[in-house]
Amino acid sequence: MFDHQRRSLTIGSLCLSILLIGYSLPAYSTEKGSIRVATVLFPPYVTLNSNQEVSGQAVDKAKQLFKRINLTPIFIPLPWKRAIQSVENQEADVILPIFRTATRDRLFRFTTRPFMELDVVVFKVKGKQLSSVDGTLSFLKGLRISRIRDVSTSTEFDKMVADGEITIMHADSIPQQMNQLLQGRVDLAVGISGTHLPFSGEGKPEIIPIPISTRSAFIATSFSAQHAGLFEQIESALLSMEQQVQGE
Template sequence: MPRLLLLLFFAGFSLQAKERFIEFSVATAELPPYVYLAENKQPEGLFIDMLNKVQAQTGMKINVFIMPWGRAINEVKKGSIDAIMPTLWSKERAQFLVYPALPFYRFSPSVIIKRLEDDFEFTQLKQISPEKIIGKTRLVLVDDEFDSLVKQGKLSVYETTKLDEALLMLAQSKIDLVASDGDIALTTIKRLELEQRFHLFAMHKDPSPSYLAFSSQFAHKYDVNYIMTLIDQAIKQP
């Protein structure tokens, strides 16, 4: 091969490799079994396994930082951290987060949790009296109807940093109900050994798409849809 063509070949190869090397940071809160700090203080869980697979197959470098949800939101807002997960789409968050077209994960349907001895029966959100206090972790977005009813003062919510806290308050009759993702609720209830204390009502049948959403600063430099396509392809690889 002539020397000029050889140089052009390697230049093109290097450029392609450089474009494919992407490094970014991700903020998340503890959310067993999806992400949590292990005994060695390193992030573990289903989401970490998924991102490790992405790194192995794409060459991306993804740095995960576990922190309280409120701090995670603020760090991504100001661009100190590039992305946040898992987050449902909301009009409010879309003002400062850039959501790719593809979701990162689909959560199980949200649930309403009550004490077993409570005679409350869930049929729809509008039926819940504002006198009942609903516990919810700050990172959980239940759905648009739930948020709308809260803003209208038709639902009363007490926010906690972790689901453990909300469930323990429910068990102690300090609050009346808890709203959560179904799988997270089941895992946490089992870990707290409270399986015989609660009853769960499914709010809807469809899984909720959750996103790896990016800061506006990061999205200005990189094509987040391209990045998410690479991530999605890597995750789906056997």
């Protein structure tokens, strides 16, 4: 009976070891010629076309980048938290575009060069009248403003928030943010230029022509991922694309 138990335990331990070995294998392999890219629907940068295929400005740029290192990107559109988890669990190899925050710096390895530069702007409901828009952010004082949670906008704006000059209502997604604006729950919204376009039309969001700042978006992967030089290749491709733009 004890011998049978020992044999069962040995077989069970062997099976568990095999499972653990399989689980720890890197998700990325140059032999596959592809790379799994987690992303979030973020029109017009990441969206779905009429064929329900992932497309958009960020997708086009990512395709150009990975072509330079002979990889075919497989885009995986997910809700934000699930996209983050997919990289942490190595169900995806990288995530893009992603903004850096202090919290995310502890979770991910970011490219040193930005993947994209995006303008941060102020949105208002079309037709809404504002007083004293003088080219500075002083017109924001005393207003209720929607902002995506955990996303910094600019040093000046963040200081106004810290000083209590602006009341912030957080949103967890762009649709939620735009709904807050359109329903009159806030006076204005702060976000990335272009993200209002799917909501455009009569009485819909429009940009106030006063840019707040420019935000750098990056490519990131998990610290625990074993990518055999992948990030070095991505960095090289980003540099090459940057030099090409500068030379045009």
